[in-house]
Amino acid sequence: MIRIFTTTLVTLVLLGTDVSLAWSKIKSNATIALNSVTHIDEKLSQAVGQNITCEGQLNIADISWQQGQPLINFESKPPGKKHLNNAPATRVSNKDGSISYISGGKTTTTVTFFSNGKCSLLVKSTSGSVTVEEKGQKVTTGQSDITCDGQRHTAYIQWQKGQPYMTFESRPPSTGNLHNSPATRVSNIDGSVSYQSKGETITTVRFFSDGRCTLKLVNSRGSGIQETGQILAKTQPNHSEANEETLLAFQTDTQTVRVFRRNGQLLMDLYNKQNPSLSVYNIPTQMAPKRGAGDNWTSYLGKGNFDYYARFNSNGATEIELRTQDTVMKREDGYSATGIAYSSTQ
Secondary structure: OHHHHHHHHHHHHHHHHHHHHHHHHHHHHHHHHHHHHHHHHHHHHOOOOOOEEEEEOOEEEEEEEEOOEEEEEEEEOOOOOEEEEEEEOEEEEOOOOOEEEEEOOOEEEEEEEOOOOEEEEEEEEOOOOEEEEEEEEEEOOOOOOEEEEEOOEEEEEEEEOOEEEEEEEEOOOOOEEEEEEEOEEEEOOOOOEEEEEEOOOEEEEEEOOOOEEEEEEEOOOOOEEEEEEEEEEOOOOOOOOOOEEEEEEEEOOOEEEEEEEEOOEEEEEEEEOOOHHHOEEEEEEEEOOOOOOOOOEEEEEEEOOOEEEEEEEOOOOEEEEEEEOOEEEEEEEOEEEEOHHHHHOO
16 A cells, blocks of 8 residues: 555656646746747837838839828839829738738738848738739838949939939039939849939949949940949938929830929920930920810920920829920820829829
């Protein structure tokens, strides 16, 4: 009887030891898991208020912040159809450490950023069917002014209403090759980001994650400038023509169109992509009258070799018309429209 009791007691003690060890292990694992979650939350909290972009092959989504509220701009690449414009979003921290921004409405748009620099774009209709699903690359330079300071030249990238503009000048004597010209942003495979502006020259500025940047300018003859530099953030050029704003800018298949106000004067630039020698700049411009009672277009009329009509309507459509008196010589639809006047009606 005593042997049985002793054996039972020893067994209970051993079991108790095993349970205690198991419980200690569970507590330890729970503490590790809790610390891991806390660490993730601390990492995620650092991203609050940070502008960030997810760029896919066909679509691009910008996350910006206003007074603590995240907003989504979501559009397809050329022809540049805008699906969302500063739509309020909800920020969600996912279990895998990724962060999603979700905006609901006629469709539900979800933009998710992963820790490896990748991202995803997902749009679902009210019926639950997927209309857009795409993987992309995270771009953290999106919608932040940035400068590439080279040995002999400086390029400034400045954002206005979701559109990057490029100023490119030499120093000294500060000769301006480009001033506030609309640019296109491209995310490269190596993680760098390029901005390109096409005018009389093709100007490309590329920013790398290690603080380096490159400047490249190629003219119509194939020659030009190429140099390296360093990145300066939020540095703006000091121009005598500081009072300049873009009212309307868009692309067509053959033209880059820009209407802007400089020191109170309305002007128009038209860059001919097919034949740069036919490009015209600083055309004196005025607001054109409505063409009828039902005309919902806003038209700018530039007077030069032709009457140049740069137009947009409340539905977001844009077009350029070249006229001689009442005869339309050429008309082209536009895409990727931006500008203060254009954005205020959308």
